[in-house]
Amino acid sequence: MSSEPDVGFDSAAAVDGGEAFEAVVVGAGPGGAAAAAVLADNGVETLVLERGVEAGSKNVSGGLLYAEESAPFALDDLFPGVREAATERPVTRNYMDCLGDGNVHTIDLSGVHEHDTAWCDSVLRRRLDSWLAERVHERTAAAGAGLLTGVHVDGLLWEDGEIVGVTCDELDPIRADLVVAADGVNSELAREAGLMDWDEPEEWFQGVKATVDVPPAAVNERFGIDENEGVARLFAGDLFEGVRGGGFLYTNRDSLSIGTVFHLDSLAAERAEPHELLDALLTHPHLGRWLPDEYEEREYAAKLVPDSKKAAHPSPHRGRLLLVGDAAGQMQAQGPIIKGMNHAVSAGGLAAEAFLEARNRRDTDAAGERYERKLHGSGLFSKLKPRRYGAVGRLGEREAVADAVDDLVDSRLGRLGVRVAGGVVGRAFNSPFLLGALPDTRSAYATVPTVLAEELGAPVDAENGAEPPSLEERIGDLTYDTDVGNAHIELVDDGYDASGAAVTACPVSADGFGGGCYREETVRANGDEERVVSLDTQPCIECGTCAVVAETEWTHPRGGKGVDFHEG
Amino acid sequence: MAPMHTAVLTKGVPDFREGKVAFDEEGHLERGNTPTVMNPNDEHALRAALQTRVRHGGRVSVMSMGPPGYEDVLREAMASVYADDCVLVSDKQFAAADTWATAITLATALERLGDPDLVFAGFKTADGETGHTGPQTCWCLDVPVVTHVVALDIDPEDRTLRAKRLVEGDVEEIETVETSLPAFVVADPEFEPSYRTARHRLERKRLRAEARERAEDIDDHLTYWDHEDLNLDPDYVGLDGSPTIVSGVDPIPRAPAEREATEVDPTDPEAMGSVVEELTPYAGGD
Numbered sequence: 001m002s003s004e005p006d007v008g009f010d011s012a013a014a015v016d017g018g019e020a021f022e023a024v025v026v027g028a029g030p031g032g033a034a035a036a037a038v039l040a041d042n043g044v045e046t047l048v049l050e051r052g053v054e055a056g057s058k059n060v061s062g063g064l065l066y067a068e069e070s071a072p073f074a075l076d077d078l079f080p081g082v083r084e085a086a087t088e089r090p091v092t093r094n095y096m097d098c099l100g101d102g103n104v105h106t107i108d109l110s111g112v113h114e115h116d117t118a119w120c121d122s123v124l125r126r127r128l129d130s131w132l133a134e135r136v137h138e139r140t141a142a143a144g145a146g147l148l149t150g151v152h153v154d155g156l157l158w159e160d161g162e163i164v165g166v167t168c169d170e171l172d173p174i175r176a177d178l179v180v181a182a183d184g185v186n187s188e189l190a191r192e193a194g195l196m197d198w199d200e201p202e203e204w205f206q207g208v209k210a211t212v213d214v215p216p217a218a219v220n221e222r223f224g225i226d227e228n229e230g231v232a233r234l235f236a237g238d239l240f241e242g243v244r245g246g247g248f249l250y251t252n253r254d255s256l257s258i259g260t261v262f263h264l265d266s267l268a269a270e271r272a273e274p275h276e277l278l279d280a281l282l283t284h285p286h287l288g289r290w291l292p293d294e295y296e297e298r299e300y301a302a303k304l305v306p307d308s309k310k311a312a313h314p315s316p317h318r319g320r321l322l323l324v325g326d327a328a329g330q331m332q333a334q335g336p337i338i339k340g341m342n343h344a345v346s347a348g349g350l351a352a353e354a355f356l357e358a359r360n361r362r363d364t365d366a367a368g369e370r371y372e373r374k375l376h377g378s379g380l381f382s383k384l385k386p387r388r389y390g391a392v393g394r395l396g397e398r399e400a401v402a403d404a405v406d407d408l409v410d411s412r413l414g415r416l417g418v419r420v421a422g423g424v425v426g427r428a429f430n431s432p433f434l435l436g437a438l439p440d441t442r443s444a445y446a447t448v449p450t451v452l453a454e455e456l457g458a459p460v461d462a463e464n465g466a467e468p469p470s471l472e473e474r475i476g477d478l479t480y481d482t483d484v485g486n487a488h489i490e491l492v493d494d495g496y497d498a499s500g501a502a503v504t505a506c507p508v509s510a511d512g513f514g515g516g517c518y519r520e521e522t523v524r525a526n527g528d529e530e531r532v533v534s535l536d537t538q539p540c541i542e543c544g545t546c547a548v549v550a551e552t553e554w555t556h557p558r559g560g561k562g563v564d565f566h567e568g
Numbered sequence: 569m570a571p572m573h574t575a576v577l578t579k580g581v582p583d584f585r586e587g588k589v590a591f592d593e594e595g596h597l598e599r600g601n602t603p604t605v606m607n608p609n610d611e612h613a614l615r616a617a618l619q620t621r622v623r624h625g626g627r628v629s630v631m632s633m634g635p636p637g638y639e640d641v642l643r644e645a646m647a648s649v650y651a652d653d654c655v656l657v658s659d660k661q662f663a664a665a666d667t668w669a670t671a672i673t674l675a676t677a678l679e680r681l682g683d684p685d686l687v688f689a690g691f692k693t694a695d696g697e698t699g700h701t702g703p704q705t706c707w708c709l710d711v712p713v714v715t716h717v718v719a720l721d722i723d724p725e726d727r728t729l730r731a732k733r734l735v736e737g738d739v740e741e742i743e744t745v746e747t748s749l750p751a752f753v754v755a756d757p758e759f760e761p762s763y764r765t766a767r768h769r770l771e772r773k774r775l776r777a778e779a780r781e782r783a784e785d786i787d788d789h790l791t792y793w794d795h796e797d798l799n800l801d802p803d804y805v806g807l808d809g810s811p812t813i814v815s816g817v818d819p820i821p822r823a824p825a826e827r828e829a830t831e832v833d834p835t836d837p838e839a840m841g842s843v844v845e846e847l848t849p850y851a852g853g854d
Contacts, residue, residue, distance in 0.1 A: 008762040009721040
């Protein structure tokens with residue numbers, strides 16, 4: 001991609017047709033870290049390649065990190081001391097606030113939160129992932145390789161139709177017996193292997209988050225907690241104009257993570273602006289009692305979130321390539337349960353174990369099959385894709401059924417039912433079994449919470465003076481290392497019908513805003529007017545939304561280039 | 569095969585950047601009021617030396633000649649090349665040396681260092697700008713010199729070096745030369761180190777971590793040599809050993825900063841039209 005002439009001598013590896021490692025792990029998030037740690041601890045020469053300037057600089061999550069009692073791996077077992085060194089606060093209180101017509105009805109989610117939970121901490125990814133990466137480097141270096149940052153793995157290395165390694169922007173091709181793609185929701189490797197795509201907006205959520213600066217003492221005081229406690233609150237109801245999704249607020253050591261998560265199909269269909277929906281939450285009177293008097297946003301971030309119910313791949317492997325975490329769609333979002341990182345950790349550990357077993361039998365090509373059996377045998381896959389959802393959830397999402405349920409709940413009879421059954425609804429939200437069957441309709445996100453608030457809620461009594469920054473200011477506050485002349489996204493079809501949804505759905509673009517990625521333009525030619533879309537990748541925060549809602553050739557920027565999240 | 573030993577020559581120079589440099593009323597440099605920094609061109613020598621170290625291992629030493637205040641420069645150089653040790657050749661007797669006397673001093677110090685397999689230098693200093701010291705030093709050492717090097721390929725076993733170098737300082741014309749070790753290499757500003765393999769990058773990362781640890785107690789790795797250490801006769805070094813006579817320094821008059829400027833209202837189509845008209849002749853093409 002570089003236009004500069006290469007005047008250097010070929011390195012020895014290029015002459016020999018590529019260097020080789022036993023295993024290559026692509027991506028240094030929790031999934032990649034778990035895989036690399038297990039491999040290295042068992043003596044596998046493991047190279048970890050991370051495209052960010054530092055691990056965590058490309059990673060965004062809500063984010064709550066769980067350790068499940070039933071899971072095959074937990075992060076603190078693989079990385080002792082991680083909670084003391086690199087997480088924010090343990091979540092000790094968990095609520096859902098249903099908002100409607102100026103009322104709020106709060107449901108205590110302790111039941112579902114504590115079910116199968118060994119511990120749950122809020123995290124910020126730059127701190128967490130960079131700490132993990134240091135440990136991973138120590139352990140992989142001891143096994144003969146190590147971790148490199150600033151390297152973008154841009155494809156698979158093929159030989160006679162088989163995957164034999166990876167190609168990189170910054171390095172000569174690398175051969176390996178095992179390639180773990182832990183390269184996130186927009187995994188280029190998963191797509192090149194034909195395992196994942198960006199086709200259906202229904203399979204995705206988009207999350208948008210503000211990290212709000214609050215001194216530790218103020219966090220404690222405003223939430224009535226001490227430094228070893230934390231709060232998680234979810235928000236649903238009438239604050240998002242009927243776009244299907246909800247909000248969250250998590251306490252960190254010295255900040256709050258406040259964000260919104262919406263179904264991408266709903267977001268695109270309603271032509272909703274993600275940053276405005278976030279602002280609707282940030283400025284809602286109900287949040288006034290927790291926000292500081294002087295609202296100061298440290299970072300605006302966004303992320304595409306796979307809906308594992310639809311997107312989780314049942315056999316996420318091809319040849320030597322094993323997909324882990326978001327790259328395989330392993331992100332569980334069922335009502336108030338939002339679990340991704342813990343499943344990535346488990347999957348990473350299982351992928352590594354699968355390779356070790358196959359290696360012991362001198363049949364490393366069988367690692368993928370073994371990984372698949374472990375995903376299903378460990379119960380991980382049924383958490384990601386419950387069979388109950390297949391039977392009930394999909395039916396509930398069919399339009400006619402959904403509308404009927406909506407109308408029923410909103411009817412006088414339904415409202416009476418809600419009044420009578422208020423406690424039952426609270427219990428339903430606390431039942432992992434029922435949540436697995438929860439359909440993704442307006443009823444679950446908007447109608448039921450709104451009616452609950454209207455019928456059972458108390459008036460919101462707080463005031464909120466928060467003035468979140470404009471989108472322009474938010475982009476201006478982010479750090480970028482722009483790869484001038486190397487746009488990483490190409491707009492394949494600039495027609496408004498094909499790609500216009502990106503103008504609103506892109507979290508750093510907005511209708512009528514000239515400083516974002518996507519803009520609508522009118523081109524006059526031969527007396528005709530044509531609505532087209534133009535793209536400037538400079539403000540891109542690499543979420544991948546446009547890969548789904550627009551016609552693009554989408555790749556990540558080169559190593560170390562693009563946005564550099566400090567919080568994540 | 570003995571491990572490679574590489575030395576990098578560096579120099580402290582006045583910081584000529586705007587806002588740092590101080591001149592007196594007659595336009596002479598005020599040395600006391602201008603901070604000393606590492607000669608900017610030495611950066612290229614350090615980059616070349618680091619690439620050699622990453623690819624072939626061995627030991628890297630940094631050497632400079634100057635007053636004790638140059639220690640910070642050495643510190644910076646040592647940090648950027650992850651050097652194992654550094655030598656400051658420092659003595660009042662060496663003061664006011666021209667390039668000849670400097671070359672004699674440096675060559676003697678390099679011999680004392682153990683005749684490194686490779687010596688790197690930047691192509692000229694920002695203060696003297698002669699570009700003589702490097703070539704004169706290797707003449708004293710009687711080793712081959714390759715200048716304007718933009719890429720290097722070393723074969724430690726055969727003890728040979730291939731280099732791509734700019735001909736007439738032009739990137740359009742590059743020749744490849746080969747010589748034997750030991751050799752003296754002057755790195756061009758166009759020198760771009762290449763780390764295209766994961767193992768090279770891992771090695772660089774390992775060296776960086778080691779260097780950070782050394783930086784904690786840099787004094788353990790810093791050696792001072794005076795004329796007695798080097799067994800040099802004061803008559804042949806410093807001012808006394810310098811045949812060059814600087815007869816005078818003429819300040820260069822400042823260029824006039826006057827330019828014609830016209831302000832144009834960007835919303836005025838007629839005015840913007842005139843801008844286009846003005847610029848068209850410079851645009852090239854049609």
